[in-house]
Amino acid sequence: MTLVGRTATGVLLALACCGVQAMPSTFGPVIGSALLCRDHLENAYFHSYLSTAFGPAIKHEGGAFWFKGDATLWGKQVLEVMVSDDTHPMVFIAAVLDSKPEELEAAIRAAAGLRHKVVDAAQYPLRVSNPGSVIAYHNDKSKIYCARYKPFPPGR
Secondary structure (H helix, E strand, O other): OOHHHHHHHHHHHHHHHHOOOEOOOOHHHHHHHHHOOOOOOOHHHHHHHHHHHHOOOOEEEOOEEEEOOEEEEOOEEEEEEEEEOOOOOEEEEEEEEOOOHHHHHHHHHHHHOOOOEEOOOOOOOOEEOOOOOEEEEEOOEEEEEEEEEOOOOOOO
């Protein structure tokens, strides 16, 4: 085996040993569509999907389960994905991406054809799409989310 081959094998073994979870092939269509509000939001489904894809949540706070894994959406690195728990008044899915909001909006527009319009003249404006997804500033990164009110329980 060549030095390059041994190095590559060592890197792969190190990643496997450290528990870094690779992105499943369905991540973009499943999570990306949900973040763009192009899919039904069911927090139990997304919690199960993310747990299977990335292992257990890294934390549970603020009415959400937080997941971390090696993933990209629209060519941008995903840093964290959050899904609401049953205590939160909304059902939501959110992600923090290593990208400025204007760069993320351009990447989404190029890849999915969906525009997020600036909705105010604030220093750090929100960007909102017609289906309702929101891109917000998160320090020097972006947070994108889709949130819906919980439906009435059956029988109401």
